[in-house]
Amino acid sequence: MIDRIETGARMSKIVKHNGVAYLCGQVGAGDSVAEQTKDCLARVEALLEQAGSTPERMLQAVIWLADMADFDEMNAVWDAWVPVGHAPARACGEARLARPELKVEIIVTAACD
Template identity: 50%
Template sequence: MTLQRINTNDRMSAAVSFANLVFLAGQVPDDRSEDVAGQTRQVLAKIDNLLAAAGSDRSKLLSAQIWLKDIEADFAAMNAVWSEWLPAGCAPVRATVEARLASADVLVEIMVIAASA
């Protein structure tokens, strides 16, 4: 079995695939001036790109962890974008919690695990 690291630096990899599994690091938006819906779209696009680089896609999601800066204010908007993005019948296990994120202007962070076969 081959272990593949994608977008690796001294501290971390953006994705690692091994044994038909793809593990993504938490993804955050690049343009932090957007509201939570815009930030969620950015993050999901990054997830799509990383999954593709690892030979997977959103239809193969197994697990998702979502962190929101303000769950009360942003849960519905994030969920609406998530629901548009996720193919029907492909819902992973998922947890969404409120957390203090790495930067005050980050409203959402998402980490996923997917199958690659």
Template identity: 50%
Template sequence: MIHRQGTTKRYSDSTCYNGVVYLVEVPAVEEGNIQVQTQSLLGNLENALAAAGTDKSRLLQVQIFLTDMADYDGFNTVWDAWVPEGTAPSRACIEAKGLARKGWKVELVVSAALA
């Protein structure tokens, strides 16, 4: 059975199916540098994972969209401190010239195993 949380006409905050939760996260703010936005985004992601019944140690795959690859190292500084040792997921980093909000510098597409 598919379980959705926070469903609107356009999207769901999370979708769970067959022991996996799928999420997309963006920063809560459009201001600030990549590190500020990444901290905001990862805080939102932790809350969304908890609401779905899992946590950041169970990440399976993450797709990172940056509006500027010059922000890669800044993103990784925050990411590396956030991911628990030994639990890093498979990931890809893609440059995307435009995200849904003009001020956003980063967006994540995430899948994680449910507990």
């Protein structure tokens, strides 16, 4: 069974299948990459909870930065947020994001109930 949560015409915020939750990409508010990353991760955490999961159950994260020069600033926030011993498989790359003010987008897949 496939469970789609908060489904719209273009996408679902969460899709659950066979014990895995796939979250749509999350962006955050703020002027700096650190502020946007913190907000983004708060949104990820809320979606994980809604999916019946937690940051400890993350399987994979894909992070897009508008500028790889922000890598260290983003990582400082990420490293403080990820539960010790529960780091997911992760990739990070540079991409043009949907709006010019966006600096980071995070996509997470996690085990769920």
